[in-house]
Amino acid sequence: MTIALQTFNLVKRFGGLVATNDVSIAVEKGARQAxxxxxxAGKTTLINQLTGVLAPSSGRIELEGHDITSLSVHKRARAGLVRTFQINQLFKHMTPAESLSVAISERDGLGARFWRALGHRGEVMDEVAALLDQCKLIxxxxxxxxxxxYGKQRLLEIALALAAKPRVLLLDEPVAGVPDGERREILNTVAALPEDVTIVLIEHDMDLVFSFAKRISVLVSGGLLTEGACADIARDPRVKAVYLGEELAGGEYV
Incomplete structure (x- = not known):
């Protein structure tokens, strides 16, 4: 078993509030984990610690066996740990093609020359076209x-994350706020993400969780309540009581 992302006894305190409490999670390479x-429960705080937005009060984070606990956000991204956001972080006055060209050019060190790259670098445009097609943005x-x-905006954020060539991708509620009629494109795109990319999905939508994830970790009150295969989580009475409640109690996912 090769571990892509792992936390060791991760704690985050805000004064007297303990937002994450001794969280140890291991995500295997290539996993589809929710x-x-x-x-x-502490999900956002945990993700912010993983990505470097928040420094842990104690504990350690490893990416593919390397300690990244003290690395900055951009260094973690360059190391292969990339996220999307619950609230879109997009260039509102740029097109998807322009936005992806910026992301790819920045990744490759072209910086301010991205406009020249947009018109004259064939490899950049080939990659832009491939991402637009992959994420249903043509x-x-x-x-x-x-x-x-809004559904297309969510797809663009996924495309921008993929432009960073992640080895571990954290998807923070990719269908949050998306109308029912636009959700299917996102669900299909998430399901078709490259198998060599390890994916951690943070999500409230149980249809997406149970259709996508092979393993589920459950946080409650800042701590890890349990984790395991989807079928085991669906049957766990503690999970039903504290989170999934009526949906699973009624047998929909059992």
Whole structure:
């Protein structure tokens, strides 16, 4: 078993509040793992620690066996740990094609020369085209992001994350706020993500969790309640009681 991402006794305190409490999680390379829990469970705090937004009060984080606990956000991203956001972080007045060209050019060290790259570097445009196709954005590639349907904006954020060539990708509620009619494209895109990319899904939508994840970790009150295969989590009475409640109690996912 090769571990892609691992935490060791991770703790985050805000004064007297313990937001994550002794969390140890191991994510295997190539995994499809979900992180779930009720509101206030500590999911966002944990993800912010993993990505370097918050420094842990104690504990350690390893990416592919290397200690990244003290690395900055951008150094973790360059090392292969990439995330999407629960609330979109996009260039509203740029098109998807332009946004992806910026991301790819920055990744490759072209920096401020991305506009030249957009028009003259064939390899950049080939990669832009491939990502637009992969994330169902061809039809809107030249429209400003601000006017796109919300589902397309969520797909663009996934495309931008993939442009960073992640080895571990954290998807933070990719269908949050997306109308029912636009969700299927996102679900299909997430399901078709490259198998060599390790994916941790943070999500409240149980349809997405149980259709995508092979393993689930459950956070409650800042601590790890349990983790295991989907079928085991679906049958766990503690999970039903504290989080999944009526959906699983009624047998929908059992």
């Amino acid at each position: 992180l779930i829990g009720p509101n206030g 039809d809107v590639m030249h429209r400003e992001t601000r006017v796109l349907p």
